[in-house]
Amino acid sequence: MDKAIFLKVLKKIKDKLDDSNINWVLTGSFSFALQGMPVEVHDIDVQTDERGAYEIERLFEKYVIRKVEFSQAEKIRSHFGALMIDGVKVEIMGNIQKLVDGVWEEPVDIKKHKKFVYVQGMRIPVLSLDYEYQAYKKMGRIEKAEMIKEWLFKNKNMI
Numbered sequence: 292m293d294k295a296i297f298l299k300v301l302k303k304i305k306d307k308l309d310d311s312n313i314n315w316v317l318t319g320s321f322s323f324a325l326q327g328m329p330v331e332v333h334d335i336d337v338q339t340d341e342r343g344a345y346e347i348e349r350l351f352e353k354y355v356i357r358k359v360e361f362s363q364a365e366k367i368r369s370h371f372g373a374l375m376i377d378g379v380k381v382e383i384m385g386n387i388q389k390l391v392d393g394v395w396e397e398p399v400d401i402k403k404h405k406k407f408v409y410v411q412g413m414r415i416p417v418l419s420l421d422y423e424y425q426a427y428k429k430m431g432r433i434e435k436a437e438m439i440k441e442w443l444f445k446n447k448n449m450i
Contacts, residue, residue: 294332296377296378296379297321297332297335297379298410298411299377300335300376300377300379300381301317301321301335301410301413301415302411302413303376303377304335304337304351304376304381305413305415307350307351308347308350311346311350313339313342313343313346313347314339314340314343314401314402315337315338315339315343315347315401315416316337316338316339316401316404316405316416316417316418317335317336317337317338317415317416317417317418318336318337318338318384318417318418318423319334319335319336319382320332320333320334320336321334321335321336322336322417322418322423323420323423323439325408325410325415325417326408326417326420327442327446328420328438328439328442330438333380334379334380334381334382335379335380335381335382336381336382336384337381337382337383337384338384338385338387338399338401338418339383339384339385339401340385340386340398340401341370341385341386341398342385343385344359344369344370344371344372344383344384344385344386345359345370345385347359347372347383348372348374348383351374351376351381354374354375354376354381355372355373355374356373356374356375356380357371357372357373358372359371359372359383359385360372365390366389366390366430366431367387367388367389367390367430368387368388368390368395369384369385369386369387369388370383370384370385370386371383371384371385386398386399387399389426389429389430391429396429399426401418404418404419404421404422405417405418405419406418406419420439420442420443421443423439424436424439424440424443427439
């Protein structure tokens with residue numbers, strides 16, 4: 292999909308969330324791309340806390356394609372929902388927890404791993420690539436973790 296469409300949708304998200312008190316960040320491939328990684332982007336992933344997930348759903352109610360609800364997969368759980376804005380899927384994840392060695396970790400404190408990137412005059416919160424590397428490793432998604440690690444190493448942002 293065209294980068295311009297993703298940036299237009301990002302602006303809509305940012306404008307609405309800037310007017311709220313929701314603590315949020317981008318994560319996943321769009322976040323990686325905004326931080327300089329050469330990756331293919333198919334959607335926008337927004338990470339927040341539990342309250343934030345339901346508040347984002349409310350703020351974007353006309354775009355909801357999957358209502359936010361508690362959802363659990365094999366190694367990850369969160370309050371998950373999805374939007375469709377201008378043809379771009381936006382996934383909402385609140386209070387993400389990862390299963391590590393048979394124990395669910397505490398929900399991710401995104402404030403600890405948040406950094407900002409600047410794109411087209413916008414200040415966008417993203418999860419640091421160092422954190423993303425560790426998170427993918429913990430979830431057993433080794434290929435993605437190694438891709439991040441390799442990019443960080445090549446760009447002298449060593450882990």
